Amino acid sequence: MASISFTVNARPHTVDVDPKMPLLWVIRDVIGLTGTKYGCGIAQCGACTVHLNGVPVRTCSLPVTAAANKAIVTIEGLSADNSHPVQQAWIENQVPQCGYCQSGQIMAATSLLKRNANPSDSDIDAAMQGHVCRCGTYPRIRKAIKLAAQKMKNPTSKS
Amino acid sequence: MITKTISRRNFIKLSGMTGTALTLGIGFSALGKDSPVLTAALAEAQNIELNAWISIDTAGTVTIINHRAEMGQGSFQAVPQIIAEELEVDLNQVKIVFAQGSQTKYGSQITGGSSTVRGSYKRLLRLAASAREMLLEAASRKWNVARTKLVAENGRVIQITTGEAISYGDLVAEAAKLQPPKEVKLKSPRDYKVLRKPMPRQDIPMKTNGQAVFGIDKKIPGMLYAVVERNPRFLGKLKSFDDSAARAMPGVKHILPVKMRVFSHDREGVAVVADSLWAALQARKALKVEWDDTAFPHHNSEQLYAQMREDVKNKPALSFRTKGDFKRAFETSAKKLEAIYETPYEAHACMEPLNCIAHFQNNKLEIWGPIQGPDWVQADVADLMGLKPEDVTVNMTFLGGGFGRKAFLDYPHEAAVISKAIQAPVQVFWTREDDMTQGPFRPGMVYQCRGGLSDQGRLQAFETRMAGQNMDHQNPGADKMAYNSNVTEGFLETYLNSMPHYSFSDIPLESPIPVMWWRSVYSSTNGFAFESFLDELAHAAGTDPLAFRRNYFWDARYHELANRLEEVSGWKNRKPNEGWGVAITECFSSIVGEVVKVSRKPDGKIKIDKVWAVMDCGWYVNPDTIRAQVEGSIIMALAAATKHEVTFKEGKAVERNFDSYKMLRITDSPDIEVHVVDNEEKAGGVGEPGLPPFTPALTNAIFDLTGKRIRKLPFALEEV
Numbered sequence: 001m002a003s004i005s006f007t008v009n010a011r012p013h014t015v016d017v018d019p020k021m022p023l024l025w026v027i028r029d030v031i032g033l034t035g036t037k038y039g040c041g042i043a044q045c046g047a048c049t050v051h052l053n054g055v056p057v058r059t060c061s062l063p064v065t066a067a068a069n070k071a072i073v074t075i076e077g078l079s080a081d082n083s084h085p086v087q088q089a090w091i092e093n094q095v096p097q098c099g100y101c102q103s104g105q106i107m108a109a110t111s112l113l114k115r116n117a118n119p120s121d122s123d124i125d126a127a128m129q130g131h132v133c134r135c136g137t138y139p140r141i142r143k144a145i146k147l148a149a150q151k152m153k154n155p156t157s158k159s
Numbered sequence: 160m161i162t163k164t165i166s167r168r169n170f171i172k173l174s175g176m177t178g179t180a181l182t183l184g185i186g187f188s189a190l191g192k193d194s195p196v197l198t199a200a201l202a203e204a205q206n207i208e209l210n211a212w213i214s215i216d217t218a219g220t221v222t223i224i225n226h227r228a229e230m231g232q233g234s235f236q237a238v239p240q241i242i243a244e245e246l247e248v249d250l251n252q253v254k255i256v257f258a259q260g261s262q263t264k265y266g267s268q269i270t271g272g273s274s275t276v277r278g279s280y281k282r283l284l285r286l287a288a289s290a291r292e293m294l295l296e297a298a299s300r301k302w303n304v305a306r307t308k309l310v311a312e313n314g315r316v317i318q319i320t321t322g323e324a325i326s327y328g329d330l331v332a333e334a335a336k337l338q339p340p341k342e343v344k345l346k347s348p349r350d351y352k353v354l355r356k357p358m359p360r361q362d363i364p365m366k367t368n369g370q371a372v373f374g375i376d377k378k379i380p381g382m383l384y385a386v387v388e389r390n391p392r393f394l395g396k397l398k399s400f401d402d403s404a405a406r407a408m409p410g411v412k413h414i415l416p417v418k419m420r421v422f423s424h425d426r427e428g429v430a431v432v433a434d435s436l437w438a439a440l441q442a443r444k445a446l447k448v449e450w451d452d453t454a455f456p457h458h459n460s461e462q463l464y465a466q467m468r469e470d471v472k473n474k475p476a477l478s479f480r481t482k483g484d485f486k487r488a489f490e491t492s493a494k495k496l497e498a499i500y501e502t503p504y505e506a507h508a509c510m511e512p513l514n515c516i517a518h519f520q521n522n523k524l525e526i527w528g529p530i531q532g533p534d535w536v537q538a539d540v541a542d543l544m545g546l547k548p549e550d551v552t553v554n555m556t557f558l559g560g561g562f563g564r565k566a567f568l569d570y571p572h573e574a575a576v577i578s579k580a581i582q583a584p585v586q587v588f589w590t591r592e593d594d595m596t597q598g599p600f601r602p603g604m605v606y607q608c609r610g611g612l613s614d615q616g617r618l619q620a621f622e623t624r625m626a627g628q629n630m631d632h633q634n635p636g637a638d639k640m641a642y643n644s645n646v647t648e649g650f651l652e653t654y655l656n657s658m659p660h661y662s663f664s665d666i667p668l669e670s671p672i673p674v675m676w677w678r679s680v681y682s683s684t685n686g687f688a689f690e691s692f693l694d695e696l697a698h699a700a701g702t703d704p705l706a707f708r709r710n711y712f713w714d715a716r717y718h719e720l721a722n723r724l725e726e727v728s729g730w731k732n733r734k735p736n737e738g739w740g741v742a743i744t745e746c747f748s749s750i751v752g753e754v755v756k757v758s759r760k761p762d763g764k765i766k767i768d769k770v771w772a773v774m775d776c777g778w779y780v781n782p783d784t785i786r787a788q789v790e791g792s793i794i795m796a797l798a799a800a801t802k803h804e805v806t807f808k809e810g811k812a813v814e815r816n817f818d819s820y821k822m823l824r825i826t827d828s829p830d831i832e833v834h835v836v837d838n839e840e841k842a843g844g845v846g847e848p849g850l851p852p853f854t855p856a857l858t859n860a861i862f863d864l865t866g867k868r869i870r871k872l873p874f875a876l877e878e879v
Binding site for chain 1: 233357359360362363364365366367368369370371372373375376409435436437441508509510511512557558559560561562590591783787788790791792793794795816817818822823824825826828830831
């Protein structure tokens with residue numbers, strides 16, 4: 001067991017867990033934030049994506065020790081009231097179907113837009129290709145990212 | 160909006176939270192048809208089980224019971240949208256409660272066969288209109304104003320002449336004493352305010368901030384976590400296991416052998432139960448298990464397909480649907496065609512792997528999970544556990560995908576067995592590998608098609624022989640000589656009327672591999688064979704493939720669909736160096752036509768430029784939900800056509816995770832345009848019928864561009 005400290009959505013946490021435990025299970029089962037999902041366990045689908053010091057990471061394959069003294073942001077930390085422009089663009093385009101992969105999709109899109117305010121189709125492909133959606137919401141994800149980019153410049157933008 | 164689950168027994172009590180309420184439902188009739196709309200009081204007085212969907216309390220809050228699972232297809236929205244229309248309330252005033260599993264109370268609850276809307280919309284409209292009429296009648300009495308001078312609007316009754324208004328909440332006490340009307344007039348679709356409008360789905364905001372509770376997220380007090388090492392071969396037995404190392408690991412509470420029912424067999428495994436999921440997963444790795452796999456064949460995919468290819472050619476079929484004299488018509492045809500089509504086994508690969516919570520105590524069982532058919536689970540698990548159905552409560556969470564897989568009872572049954580054995584609530588978690596390798600899978604199929612054309616290019620003989628596993632043959636006591644009644648699934652009904660000589664038959668394949676429904680079921684593979692072969696026949700006849708199909712449309716509805724498809728896709732303006740393909744299929748009472756346009760990129764690889772879809776699902780609820788479902792169906796079809804398949808080696812599934820079962824990604828997602836036909840036909844399915852026509856439209860387009868006919872799936876698009 002190891003004692004590891006980090007912040008989750010700006011709140012400090014110290015957990016006493018098996019140091020090999022993937023960050024995903026710490027977030028879901030120890031901290032109790034279940035918006036971050038398990039999809040494959042081998043970093044192939046992106047459902048478990050959170051931001052670690054601002055960078056998107058696959059928590060299913062990242063040992064908790066990698067998060068020591070770092071800042072984690074999960075879907076719940078983006079905004080609880082859906083006020084973040086990416087969440088708003090997702091709702092306006094009615095992106096989710098089953099919704100299970102969408103936390104990871106949204107965290108990846110948020111990270112993309114932080115780095116690149118005007119992503120092209122190929123920028124979107126590059127940033128999002130690690131994220132699997134079985135319902136096939138990809139066309140709407142693409143539209144929502146473009147709308148979110150506009151909203152970040154002008155919050156009143158509509159699809 | 161609040162989502163919560165209530166006990167079915169407490170529904171009437173709970174929905175009348177503020178005391179008085181107008182609660183209306185449909186009395187369950189053993190005859191199934193024409194069940195009366197009843198108030199709670201009338202139902203109680205007559206001791207009738209109330210199929211309760213609506214309750215309006217004195218605060219004017221409308222509680223609607225959603226009796227179907229929400230797995231992405233939009234039933235969460237569809238059911239309330241139907242009710243809000245005839246009840247004349249704003250969707251935002253509506254609270255949605257997930258129903259629990261109860262066949263007697265809700266009728267069928269299975270979210271399968273694209274049935275949510277088409278199976279219940281007429282009853283729902285009638286129920287909501289009855290409530291509205293009772294509120295109007297109550298207002299008429301209260302004000303002593305004629306009913307004809309009143310209108311219902313936005314949760315209120317309004318006097319037309321004075322504009323005076325009273326809220327539904329202030330009328331429920333009076334309305335609850337009235338008899339529901341015997342007849343109600345339903346609105347014309349032209350007057351719809353909520354229906355047929357792209358209303359935003361109310362579950363979506365919960366799915367963009369992490370608040371939606373899926374099965375995997377559900378926790379109950381005192382819950383333990385289990386993972387199960389199951390036999391990777393489908394009929395194997397557990398010989399022995401050594402759990403000494405696993406038992407010594409931190410957090411481990413129990414290790415026990417477990418059996419769950421999979422059709423006629425028990426799937427055997429060893430369950431590891433721990434105080435955390437991580438502890439259970441670690442201890443499972445330390446288990447040493449020996450299986451007894453001696454009593455059944457260990458198939459490889461190559462053997463299965465060799466058998467099916469042999470069967471379609473030579474084995475006598477179980478005949479099903481025939482008309483005229485195919486054999487003679489074929490033999491006398493001026494031009495004869497024959498082709499073999501092959502489709503793979505597939506995994507459902509829902510993004511949320513299987514999981515289920517069970518709590519067995521005092522001979523009662525409660526289940527929570529992502530479940531497509533809560534009433535089936537209630538009945539079947541009760542039977543397997545030796546309980547009465549009323550002692551089994553099934554609670555639905557959101558489903559992270561279903562596609563047919565989560566309508567099966569194995570995973571709730573296994574959770575119930577473990578909970579009973581350890582006398583504690585437990586969540587059984589399936590890893591992606593468990594989910595992908597255990598099945599049931601979509602069965603792979605081989606089709607032999609033969610067709611004959613007259614010297615004028617008229618189709619005069621059509622035959623399909625289908626070889627593959629019959630899903631129904633797996634059930635206990637199944638008649639293995641029973642034909643597969645789904646051999647024509649996917650084929651247009653109008654063709655069955657118009658074509659003079661045909662024969663559809665099947666040759667069932669025996670294999671221990673468990674198989675079951677996968678989005679659009681047999682249509683998902685039948686459609687590829689039928690619509691590829693019609694394209695081959697059209698080319699052989701020298702006729703435009705869309706015009707060729709039109710020759711066999713007897714019903715105006717099909718012509719309208721073809722006209723719309725031709726118009727939106729620009730079918731008449733096809734240019735050289737473009738490949739165009741069309742396919743039209745029919746399943747679950749909806750007709751969908753799709754056109755695919757492909758071209759070669761500068762590097763020579765094939766690119767899908769655009770997909771057009773026209774969906775005729777008759778009466779419908781929400782055009783945006785339909786568009787989303789068709790987009791998703793096309794993407795799932797493209798994945799199965801070009802990315803993934805499940806193969807078998809020595810009786811085990813080879814593909815274990817997304818590194819080998821390659822999912823379709825955003826980079827391969829084509830531009831899709833969906834159109835919805837407006838008509839007054841009966842409601843058809845929405846969640847599945849968009850899938851079957853896509854693959855043949857794509858391969859027909861590839862043939863148009865390259866002259867290469869693709870008859871075996873999956874194929875690599877970049878290698879054509």
